[in-house]
Amino acid sequence: MFDGLDPVVLARAQFAFTVSFHFIFPAFSIGLASYLMVLEGLWLKTGKGVYANLYRYWLKIFAVVFGMGVVSGVVMSYQFGTNWSVFSHKAGPVIGPLMAYEVMTAFFLEAGFLGVMLFGMNKVGKGLHFFATSMVALGTLISATWIIAVNSWMQTPAGFAINDKGQFIPAGSWFDIVFTASFPFRLVHTVIAAYLTTAFAVGAVGAWHLLRDRANPGARKMFSMAMWMAALVAPVQILAGDAHGLNTLEHQPVKVLAMEGDYRPSPNGAPLILFGWPDSEAADVRYEVSIPHLGSLILKHDPFAPLPGLTDFPRDQWPPVPIVFWSFRLMVGLGFAMLGIGLWSLFARYRRQLYDWPWLHRAAVLMGPSGFVAVIAGWVTTEVGRQPFTVYGLLRTAESHSPLAAPAVAVSLIAFVIVYFAAFGAGTYYLLRLMAKPPEPGESEPQKVPQRAAGITPASGVAARTVGRE
Secondary structure (H helix, E strand, C coil), X not given: CCCCCCXXXXXXXXXXXXXXXXXXXXXXXXXXXHHHHHHHHHHHHHCCHHHHHHHHXXXXXXXXXXXXXXXXXXXXXXXXXXXXXXXXXXXHHHHHXXXXXXXXXXXXXXXXXXXXXHHCCCCCCHHHHHHHHHHHHHHHHXXXXXXHHHHHHHHCCCCEEECCCCCEEECCCHHHHHCCCCHHHHHHHXXXXXXXXXXXXXXXXXXXXXCCCCCCHHHHHHHHHHHHHHHHHHHHHHHHHHHHHHHHHHHCHHHHHHHHCCCCCECCCCCEEEEEEEEXXXXXXXXXXXXXXXXXXXXXXXXXXXXCCHHHCCHHHCCCHHHHHHHHHHHHHHHHHHHHHHHHHHHHHHCCCCCCCHHHHHHHHHCCCHHHHHHHHHHHHHHHHHCCEEECCCEEHHHCCCCCCHHHHHHHHHHHHHHHHHHXXXXXXXXXXXXXXXXXXXXXXXXXXXXXXXXXXCCCCCCCCCCCCC
16 A cells, blocks of 8 residues: 555654654753743742742643653654664764763753652752752753754764765764854754743743733733743844854755745845745746845845855755745744734833733734744754755765665554654643643642751741742
């Protein structure tokens, strides 16, 4: 039944499906871990119970998100051996140690302190518990750093040699392998995206409960904090994306040209194509809606700067242009929508009506999933735009897969789809149930731990106040 299908396409579809499910959970947990650290730090500094209530509220959600991220990530790693064994053999000497470093420096750090963070609030001192929360937040950032280092090396490989077996092996300093040309831009862009994803998820939950009870102190506080993040960080993300795009144009010009839909060279300045339908056969964007010279202004900061076109490169190096073209526009469009919500919230805050404008709250609820959609769209832009290579310019995807028949890959893909939708669908439903419950202002304060029993001294300047007090 599946004999006529391409096993490479099926293997790519399987990896794309599993990584899309996986990516949304680390993106949420990275931002949520830092948010929890901020909440607990504010509670320790101010003694205001609303921060502790929110910490306990989001801690339950973080536990589920973290678990789903771990489970979905473990499954992905097996595909390197099953579907992409040639890639693993050739690139393993470089990317294998990087992924091992991620486990040793990040996952162990998170796992070591996660138990204290989840179950130790009534068993250890406040200072130690805050330290555990901070270590989990740090662990998520370190984990992202190593994973981005792996991906950046595949995008802009450096610091390697090729041995007589055709393997990429380290040559010189590991610094060159980790800190490739695209690494800092990719890391900043990804981490900020995780923070914005969390901000809009938290803001949507706060807005949802404000629409039902504007006086709920927890809903007011989480909405206010989320909108501050949106207003302050969304513009930074746009600037970071611009810098990332300039770096990509330098090192992966074909990807950027596919993102922009620039099939033809533009010797006198490229337009910015807003919408249209890319036709790679005709090397043209049909039904094009564009703004003259704006493309060169964005990419070169000069409206008349010349830009090459995809036709300047061999066709066998073109990625699937329509996918890259539209995923990029989806990501950018959502980014500007986030900026719009942030500016709207600033105006409402200026008018002292942040909690009183239901249309702002409805818009925030509508934008709740926007971060998740944007990070997946960004991942599609990055990874599909790298095609037809797994290691850019050096190792083609068609040469990286395992020698498997199409039926074997198709059956496993179908199994993944069924299991993922069942398991993670149930997990997502449970998360929505947790978020639908309003933060209770009267939740009891975590029990005060006797200092001798806790084995530590209290942090100086931290007043003992009840969680229910403001």
